[in-house]
Amino acid sequence: MWMRWNNPRGEVEFDRVEFGYVPGQPVLRSASFQVEPGEFVAIAGSSGSGKSTLLNWVPRFYDVTGGAVIVDGCDVRDLRLGALRKPIGFVGQDNY
Numbered sequence: 733m734w735m736r737w738n739n740p741r742g743e744v745e746f747d748r749v750e751f752g753y754v755p756g757q758p759v760l761r762s763a764s765f766q767v768e769p770g771e772f773v774a775i776a777g778s779s780g781s782g783k784s785t786l787l788n789w790v791p792r793f794y795d796v797t798g799g800a801v802i803v804d805g806c807d808v809r810d811l812r813l814g815a816l817r818k819p820i821g822f823v824g825q826d827n828y
């Protein structure tokens with residue numbers, strides 16, 4: 733049963749997120765922060781520090797291996813993929 737995501741407000745919460753591309757090699761452990769609707773956030777860090785990885789979890793290009801990414805109070809894994817991605821704008825660093 734999919735959760736509905738009507739009228740997205742844009743709150744994004746990372747709740748004790750854990751992730752690794754390779755099993756047993758975590759890239760991130762227990763990361764938590766919250767972005768309020770309308771808030772602009774810049775994530776700064778050196779190349780390879782995990783900025784893109786972090787963003788990939790919101791539209792579910794990758795799924796976290798622990799914790800949860802929550803939009804407007806709803807775990808992204810509980811939303812139909814189309815409904816989740818529809819209100820998200822994404823400009824990647826590699827353009828085609």
Ligand SMILES: Nc1ncnc2c1ncn2[C@@H]1O[C@H](COP(=O)(O)OP(=O)(O)O)[C@@H](O)[C@H]1O
Pocket residue numbers: 753754759777778779780781782783784785786
């Ligand atoms: N698809 C992938 N498979 C395995 N490792 C990856 C993949 N994408 C990124 N990584 C690794 O994860 C780390 C974080 O990368 P990334 O999120 O792209 O950093 P940034 O965007 O901050 O430059 C790096 O060590 C990178 O090599």
Ligand SMILES: [Mg+2]
Pocket residue numbers: 783784785825
């Ligand atoms: Mg990047």
